[in-house]
Each structure stands twice: as structure tokens, then as C-alpha cells.
Amino acid sequence: MAMRIITTALGRRIPSCAIDIEAEDRILKVLLDFRTSPFNPEEVPTELSSLCNCYGLESAGAIAATLVHRDPPLVEECTVDGEPAFRITVAGVIYALSVPERPEED
Numbered sequence: 001m002a003m004r005i006i007t008t009a010l011g012r013r014i015p016s017c018a019i020d021i022e023a024e025d026r027i028l029k030v031l032l033d034f035r036t037s038p039f040n041p042e043e044v045p046t047e048l049s050s051l052c053n054c055y056g057l058e059s060a061g062a063i064a065a066t067l068v069h070r071d072p073p074l075v076e077e078c079t080v081d082g083e084p085a086f087r088i089t090v091a092g093v094i095y096a097l098s099v100p101e102r103p104e105e106d
Helices: 017-036 048-055 059-068 090-097
Strands: 005-007 014-015 074-081 081-086
Touching: 017 048, 017 059, 017 074, 017 081, 017 090, 048 059, 048 081, 059 074, 059 081, 081 090
Parallel strands: none
Antiparallel strands: 005 014, 074 081
């Protein structure tokens, strides 16, 4: 039986059984897009409720929290109007943008 390969939101090709990596990449992609958006010039963090809406799961906060504890941290936790929020760090931006481009498949 052949292993199924999927492409994450950051463009990495991973085995389909590596759902934790796929989930982390989706969170990083949402936070990266929000940080680099021209509609967010002050780099306001993403509120947990917005992250859950974009991600589609209530576990988005738990997944983002695991990225806070990386060395170096890829995400920082903060608050916006009393609500938990997350912001991608400089290390997270570098990590997300350093994923090599995958060659086009024939």
C-alpha cells in the first residue's frame, strides 16, 4: 500500500498521517497572511476567535500554543481587548517563508 502524500498550506509535502504538521502549517499560514496583509499595517495580532474561524476548528488555540513553546518561538501569545490572540514572530515568518518551493509535477 503506497503512502499518501499531501501538500500543506506552506507547500511542504508530507505523509497524510502527519496531521500535526499539517495543522501547524495551516495556523502559521493564517498568521503569516494576517501579519503581511496590507489591511493590517500595525501588525495587530489575530484574535483566537478569528483564528478558529479561519482554521475551522476549536483546537486552533491549542495548536498555536504549541508553536509558542518552540525554540525559537514561531508564534507569540498576547491579548486583544481581553481576548487571547496570537501573532507570528520574526522566526515564524522566516520559517514559513523558507519552505522550499516544490517543483511542478508533470
